[in-house]
Amino acid sequence: MSSVVPVEESIDPQPRRRLARGDRYRQLLDVAWQLVSDEGTEALTLGRLAERAGVTKPVVYDHFGIRSALLVALYRDFDERQAALMDAALRESEPTLAGRATVIASSYVDCVLLQGREIPGVIAALAGSPELEKIKRDYEIVFIEKCRTVLAPFATTGTIASPGLWAMLGAAEALSHAAATGEISAGDAQEELFETILTMVARN
Template sequence: MTQTRRRLSREERYRQLVETAWQLIGEEGTEALTLGRLAERSGVTKPVVYDHFETRLGLLAALYKDYDARQNALMDQALRTCAPTLAEVSRVIASSYVRCVMRQGREIPGIIAALAGSPQLEEIKREYESAFIEKCRCVLSPYAPGHKISTASLWGMLGAANGLSYAAAQGEISTAQAEDELRTLIVAMVERGRKPASGKDRGEKGG
């Protein structure tokens, strides 16, 4: 008796298409990703893929959204269980960011480059980056002098996170080196403006 294959729900089909798109980029690069090629690899007709993403730009935006969601989920889970100290929170942010990039490998630089080529997609990317920065501000500010961290410093941290993560993805540095350097930069950013302890504060005796 032939077993009837269960029809995927719309959400299940969407997840299948997104995962297949990541696989396709990982094997053949971002330039190989078209809606027609994705339909072929997924074993569905083109109208099915067009129904979910409409255009190639829509597909790229969906992939970036998926990447951002994974990154946030990884960081949120780690933040819920880590010790409430600057050292631990900084470690979580650094390791979550770097490991999410490493998990996607060479696919992420291609996606980001493609996003930058479209004003609409660049706006989406900037929106997610701004949300990440505000999350970092929220969890790091309690450890900063006056509980304040400048926006410029947070954007600088994000730039460093991107640079270090991609260097690790390209094998120029190790994952551990990228995480450690980013953690050090985050701690230095948060503690900037903190006054050095006086001799009295350090327990030193004068005279």
Template sequence: MPRKLTAAPPPEPAPRRRMARSERARQLLDVAWTLLRAEGADALTLGRLAEEAGVTKPVVYDHFGTREGLLAALYQDFDVRQTAVVDAAIAAARPTFKDKAGAIAAAYVQCVLTQGSEIPQVLAALQGSPEMAAVKRQYQEAFIAKCQAILAPFAGGQGLARAGMWAMLGAADALSDAAVGGDITEEAAQAELFETIVAMVKRSK
């Protein structure tokens, strides 16, 4: 009588590796950017993010706490990338005033354009939020300090006026937003910001 063959049992599925907290945060932010880009800020709730990321709601709440916390984290994530791009552009520029000013202008506009309409949506959704105001002010101050350090060697004896630095930052934001909206070209935004920086430094002499 032939011996009956029995099928081998299926292999045990490999246990899923638990993500480190930093890896999970990165995954959630990447999913949030995708959702924001596809459907806008109104769709970006913690529950929807959990669903899209394939995790439970408590995981998302543990990372961000509130919807405002998530939006603030997205702004911080954008600013970290923007800072890295600006730093790399400035480091690669030749040590002349025009090259450094041009690097600041080009990198700032390019970073905002890379994010498209997403950052304005984040800022609009957080309008009036004390948490966002604190985060934004922190990064504004850091950017101004960075630009002061870069441009100081080319300024006059009294240094760069703080009011002028804030005016430069306001121009950078307005010109970048106009380029995102298609009102002006990227090249026009960079050129005008460059001229703004040049004029500011010249006034200090």
């Protein structure tokens, strides 16, 4: 008499783990950055993000609503990391003009390089809308005021004029972008920005 081999019960795969809202938001931002890196900013849509992240479209729409909100979230994410990097470096730096200028130059360039070529595309996308451009400008003003506060003690007048700070920011963006695209080295970008900051302070 042959023995009957019992058929193994099928085992259902583990249900997909539901992430907490904050963790899901972080995951979607990380996937969005990767998507921009792989396919460019033009490919960044909420539907494409859902596909890449392995979630349904309503999940992505619940977090961002519209594409412009996602772009703003990416820029905010970049800005917050840049600010944290700079603040940490300032706490450890020498309280001299050279020390402060080195921190501003190195932290700005380093943060752009950490994000790679993605951030210029996000910035360009933000510039395409007056509303988004204003949001970007608001973050730039915060950065400029921080630099003014950090550098003012080393200026003869006790403050740094706004035109010089805006020129410094323009140089920081251009030099960082050139370093990110390999046109110049990171060291050259930092050194040129460092010299730009020293010249700016000397004129005040």
